[in-house]
Structure formats: structure tokens, C-alpha cells
Amino acid sequence: MTNVNRADLEEFLFQEALLIDNWQLPDWLKLFTDDAHYYVPSTDVAEDAAAENNLFYIADDRFRLGERVTRLMKRTAHAEYPRSKLRHLISNVLIRKAEGDLIEVGSVFVTYRSKDGQTDVYFGSNIHKLVKTGDGLRIREKRCILASDGLRPQGRVSFIL
Amino acid sequence: MSGLDGQNPLVLVDRENHSFSVARRSFVDPVILEAERERIFSRCWLYLGHESELAKPGDFVTRQVGGRHVIFAKNPKGEFRALLNTCAHRGARVCRERSGNAKSFQCFYHGWIFGLDGNLRHLPDEEAYPEGFKDRPSSGLKPVPRFERYRGFAFVCFDENAVPLTDYLGKATEYIDIVADQSEAGMTVVGGTQEYSIRANWKLLAENSYDGYHAATNHATYLDYLRNTNGGLANVALVGEGRDLGNGHAVVEYKAPWGRPVAQWIPMWGEQGKTEIDAIFARLVERHGQERAERIATRNRNLVIFPNLVINDIMAVTIRTFYPVSTDYMQINAWALGPSEESSWAREYRLFNFLEFLGPGGFATPDDIEALEQCQRGYANAGEVAWNDISKGMNRNPPAYDDEAQMRAFWTQWNSRIGGTAA
Numbered sequence: 001m002t003n004v005n006r007a008d009l010e011e012f013l014f015q016e017a018l019l020i021d022n023w024q025l026p027d028w029l030k031l032f033t034d035d036a037h038y039y040v041p042s043t044d045v046a047e048d049a050a051a052e053n054n055l056f057y058i059a060d061d062r063f064r065l066g067e068r069v070t071r072l073m074k075r076t077a078h079a080e081y082p083r084s085k086l087r088h089l090i091s092n093v094l095i096r097k098a099e100g101d102l103i104e105v106g107s108v109f110v111t112y113r114s115k116d117g118q119t120d121v122y123f124g125s126n127i128h129k130l131v132k133t134g135d136g137l138r139i140r141e142k143r144c145i146l147a148s149d150g151l152r153p154q155g156r157v158s159f160i161l
Numbered sequence: 162m163s164g165l166d167g168q169n170p171l172v173l174v175d176r177e178n179h180s181f182s183v184a185r186r187s188f189v190d191p192v193i194l195e196a197e198r199e200r201i202f203s204r205c206w207l208y209l210g211h212e213s214e215l216a217k218p219g220d221f222v223t224r225q226v227g228g229r230h231v232i233f234a235k236n237p238k239g240e241f242r243a244l245l246n247t248c249a250h251r252g253a254r255v256c257r258e259r260s261g262n263a264k265s266f267q268c269f270y271h272g273w274i275f276g277l278d279g280n281l282r283h284l285p286d287e288e289a290y291p292e293g294f295k296d297r298p299s300s301g302l303k304p305v306p307r308f309e310r311y312r313g314f315a316f317v318c319f320d321e322n323a324v325p326l327t328d329y330l331g332k333a334t335e336y337i338d339i340v341a342d343q344s345e346a347g348m349t350v351v352g353g354t355q356e357y358s359i360r361a362n363w364k365l366l367a368e369n370s371y372d373g374y375h376a377a378t379n380h381a382t383y384l385d386y387l388r389n390t391n392g393g394l395a396n397v398a399l400v401g402e403g404r405d406l407g408n409g410h411a412v413v414e415y416k417a418p419w420g421r422p423v424a425q426w427i428p429m430w431g432e433q434g435k436t437e438i439d440a441i442f443a444r445l446v447e448r449h450g451q452e453r454a455e456r457i458a459t460r461n462r463n464l465v466i467f468p469n470l471v472i473n474d475i476m477a478v479t480i481r482t483f484y485p486v487s488t489d490y491m492q493i494n495a496w497a498l499g500p501s502e503e504s505s506w507a508r509e510y511r512l513f514n515f516l517e518f519l520g521p522g523g524f525a526t527p528d529d530i531e532a533l534e535q536c537q538r539g540y541a542n543a544g545e546v547a548w549n550d551i552s553k554g555m556n557r558n559p560p561a562y563d564d565e566a567q568m569r570a571f572w573t574q575w576n577s578r579i580g581g582t583a584a
Contacts, residue, residue, distance in 0.1 A: 040522055041353070042353040042354055042355055042356070043356065044259060044260075044353065044354050044356075045352055045353045049352070049353070051512065052505065052508065052509040052512065053351065053352065053505070053508055053509070053512070054351065054352040054353040054512075055351050055352065055353030055354070055355060055496065055497040055512060055515065055516075055520075056353060056512075056516060056522075057355060057516075057520055057521055057522035058516060058522035059512070059513070059516055063390075064517065067386045067389060067390070067524075068524070070385075070386075070389070071382040071385070071386060071524060074382055074385075076381040076382050076385075077382050077528070078379065078527075078528040078531045078532065079527035079528050079530060079531040080527075116538075118360070149356070150354075150355075150356025150357060150358075151355075151356060151357040151358065151521050152356065152357065152358040152492060153358050153360070153490070154357075154358075155357050155358045155359055155360065155521060155530055156357065156521040156522070156526070156527045156530050157521055157522040157527075158521075158522075158527035158530075158531075
């Protein structure tokens with residue numbers, strides 16, 4: 001595929017958000033390459049900090065990301081039973097870098113999570129490292145950088161950001 | 162056994178009948194929270210930070226400890242200091258950054274400048290004050306009343322008359338030693354803090370931090386994950402003991418099948434991992450002898466130092482503190498600790514291991530958070546269902562790692578401090 005423009009990227013990010021909000025996580029997982037990573041850094045480290053020597057909230061390789069999805073689809077993932085209701089708002093989409101088949105896209109997210117009568121807001125920036133493939137765009141890395149000071153009062157990232 | 166008001170008991174113990182109960186009122190009553198602030202968080206030794214967080218003279222971190230704002234700093238001579246972060250003049254916090262390096266702290270309100278020992282160095286329009294004003298102790302940043310360290314762990318206490326830290330820690334020092342002895346060059350806090358919260362009473366997290374009984378159901382998906390991971394498990398059964406260490410401190414010590422960066426190999430770590438782990442273990446044997454090396458390397462320890470310091474030496478080492486904001490809301494800080502000399506391989510796997518279980522994005526902690534919040538919700542029924550049962554294992558000796566002796570140690574100390582009489 002060639003000539004990906006911002007509208008294509010927005011469409012991709014909106015579709016990704018929709019799969020998460022609908023709890024279609026096995027389908028969401030298919031958006032990732034086999035060597036993909038999913039990161040949520042802690043909020044007192046640099047945005048580009050490495051998970052190899054900094055404590056994050058989440059640092060999944062592709063295997064563990066698959067296990068995360070497997071876990072979240074079970075009734076015994078107690079933190080998400082009954083499942084929370086989610087709405088991801090994705091905005092401010094910007095192409096940060098484009099080299100050959102690789103595109104780095106920045107966006108801003110505001111995500112509402114409601115469970116047991118309690119609603120929490122998560123907000124921050126996403127950096128998606130995307131690869132153009134014959135089957136369309138795939139995610140090689142998704143980094144969700146929370147803009148809040150820690151996870152207070154949200155307390156957990158028990159769903160997919 | 163009188164309670165806070167001299168009448169209604171909060172902890173009921175009947176050893177003969179193996180019964181130990183805690184009143185659910187303890188988790189919901191604001192009067193009890195006030196008593197905890199006064200009699201526990203203003204009297205007990207509380208964890209401030211780890212020496213490794215301040216590498217160079219001038220380094221500081223700011224932190225809330227026991228409701229107070231504290232600066233933990235290293236002065237120009239390299240000495241550790243704990244200062245109350247409030248200007249002597251009108252009270253503003255003089256340092257608003259989380260961490261950094263400074264020669265002095267200037268209050269931005271009127272411009273008073275304090276040294277890293279707390280002394281007032283400069284104040285604008287000094288002529289308007291009597292001679293010697295600047296040098297009065299009351300003009301400086303007040304040090305925390307008590308500040309002592311044990312093997313890299315720095316503690317403060319707001320009670321001038323408290324016993325020395327090592328007396329307070331008592332038998333818990335044995336378990337801090339086991340963590341500190343994992344490194345020759347000194348343990349270090351890895352960059353990055355997990356800062357989160359739970360909508361539940363703080364004491365529920367003390368219980369949960371060394372609760373061996375809840376794993377099979379509450380953490381079913383974590384155990385599934387370990388089984389799904391090719392080579393994720395060592396051929397080791399979960400077995401061990403709970404121990405009351407006195408002064409409210411307690412520990413569970415046990416063997417478990419997960420990998421430990423110091424030092425239990427799992428097949429998933431491959432040949433490189435085997436070489437690394439073997440070398441770490443061999444060095445432990447050289448330094449501490451076979452028996453102690455095996456204890457350090459192959460046993461896990463979940464330690465709670467009363468009231469709110471968790472040092473869990475499990476699939477990674479975490480330091481965790483938690484404070485009540487209200488009866489049904491607590492704030493938690495968690496750090497990862499590792500040997501400063503460990504290889505990049507060991508550090509990477511340590512953090513990978515940490516996140517598979519621990520923290521608000523892990524495969525286990527979110528389910529703990531859910532459990533604690535559901536307990537708190539259940540206490541809305543405390544008027545009708547008034548007691549928690551903490552009796553598991555009272556009928557056997559020694560108690561197993563998945564019994565509740567460790568929680569009984571916590572509650573007994575809590576009860577005697579709050580004003581009841583522990584049985």
C-alpha cells in the first residue's frame with residue numbers, strides 16, 4: 001500500500017478504538033504485527049523511556065499482549081467482570097515520521113471507563129508505530145503516554161487503553 | 162477487650178475456639194481513621210525512601226509521608242536529610258518538584274532561601290527583622306522529628322519519643338537483610354514509580370499484600386498465564402510458612418514455581434538466562450554460604466512492616482507504601498528494587514517479571530484492587546454483618562503461607578495502638 005494520508009490514519013485509529021470499546025479484543029489483536037509491543041509507561045519517566053530499565057505500568061511483547069487479551073476475555077478477569085463500558089475519543093492525529101513502509105502517528109486520547117456506577121477518565125497521548133503491509137496497516141508498537149499524575153483516582157489499567 | 166470508645170471491641174479473639182474477628186466498622190468509621198492518623202501514622206516509623214534515589218549531593222525527592230509533605234535530600238557533604246516541606250514564614254511548600262538536584266530551596270511566595278540542611282540562608286529585606294533572626298532554628302525548614310536508616314531504607318517518625326528504628330523493626334530486620342544481601346554494590350530503586358489508588362480502606366491492602374489464600378481464585382488468570390507460557394514455571398511447589406515478627410510486622414516465606422531474577426531459573430529464560438542465574442547464585446554462595454544463598458534465591462517473601470510498608474521479594478522485588486485519604490480511598494506508591502550491579506539481561510527480565518503480576522496494569526494487581534473495592538462496598542452492610550473472619554490456620558502450628566497468622570499479627574498491633582486491648 002502507498003500514499004497513506006491522515007484521513008486513512010484517522011480511520012485506522014478510529015476503527016482500532018471501536019474494537020476496544022466493543023470488547024472485540026481478539027480482532028483488535030489481529031491489528032498487531034508478530035513482533036509488536038504495547039507500552040504504558042509510568043508517569044514520572046520520560047515519554048521515550050525504555051521498558052528494559054524503567055518500571056512501567058504495562059510493557060507487553062506480542063506473546064504477553066496475546067495473553068492479556070486471552071485473560072480479558074475470561075470471566076475470571078475479575079477487574080473487568082462485569083465488563084466496564086468504554087469510549088475512546090481519539091483526536092489531534094499527526095504524522096510524526098514516515099519512512100518507507102513505516103509511519104509513526106501521534107494522537108491524543110480521552111477515554112471514559114464506567115463500571116459499577118463509577119466513571120473514570122484517562123487522558124494522554126498515543127504514539128503508534130505502524131507498518132504498511134499487503135493487508136493494510138498493522139501496529140508494530142503502541143505507546144500510551146498518560147498525561148495524568150499517576151493513576152489517581154483511576155487506580156488501574158485493567159482494560160486496553 | 163475494649164474498643165476505641167472503651168466499649169465496643171474492634172478485634173475479638175478466642176484462642177481456645179480458634180476464632181479471630183475484626184469489626185467491619187474498622188474500615189468505615191471516620192472516628193477510627195482519625196485515631197489511626199493520631200495513634201499510628203503520627204507514632205510509627207514510616208518509610209520515606211531508599212538511599213539509592215539520591216545518588217549525588219544536592220539530589221532530592223519530595224514525598225507525602227503520613228499526611229506530611231517531606232523533602233528527602235542529600236546535603237553538599239553527602240549526608241541524608243529529611244525536612245518538612247513548609248516555609249517557616251507562611252507555610253508554603255518550598256519545593257514543588259517531585260525530584261531533582263538543588264543547591265537550595267527558595268520559597269516562591271516571599272523569596273526566603275533555605276539550604277539543604279534546612280537553614281535559612283537569605284531573606285529579602287533582612288533589615289526589617291531583628292539581628293540573628295536568620296539563625297534562629299524557628300526560621301529554618303524544620304527537620305522531621307526522627308529520621309533513621311536501615312540498610313538503605315530510610316524511615317521517618319513524627320513522634321520525638323519513638324524507640325530507635327532498629328528496635329521498632331525488630332525481627333523484621335532479618336528480612337530486610339535478605340533483600341539488601343542480594344547485592345554487593347547496593348540495591349537500587351529502578352526509575353519509574355507506579356502511583357495508583359484503590360477505593361478501599363488502607364488496611365485491606367496490608368492484608369492483601371501477604372495473603373496466600375486468595376491466589377487460586379482471585380489470580381486464576383495469572384496462573385493460567387504462567388501455564389500458557391512455554392517454560393514459564395520451575396518444577397517447584399507452592400509451600401511455606403507465615404510468621405509473626407512482633408510489633409505488628411509479619412511475613413510469609415515460601416517456595417513458588419515462578420522465575421526469580423535472584424535467583425531461580427525458569428526454562429523460558431533459555432541458556433543465556435541459565436548462565437546468568439547460575440553466576441548470580443554462585444556469587445551468593447561465595448558471599449553467604451550454601452544455606453543462606455538458597456534461602457535468598459529460592460524462597461519468596463511477602464513482608465509487611467507495620468503499618469504500611471510492603472517489601473515483597475517475589476518474581477521481582479517491590480517496595481510499596483499506602484496511605485488513607487479517607488476511610489474508603491487510599492493512595493499507593495510502588496517501586497521496583499534490584500541489585501545496582503545486575504546485568505542488562507537480569508534488569509530486563511526483572512522488570513518483565515514485575516509487570517506480569519504486579520501493578521495496576523499487571524495480570525494480578527487489578528484483580529486485587531477489584532477484590533478490595535468489593536470488600537469495601539460490602540462493608541455498607543456492616544450494620545447487619547459486622548465481623549470479618551481472620552482465623553485461618555489458628556488450629557495448626559506452624560501456620561502455612563496461605564493461613565492468616567500474618568494478618569492476625571497486624572490486627573493485634575493495630576488494636577493495641579488504636580486503644581483496644583489485644584488478647
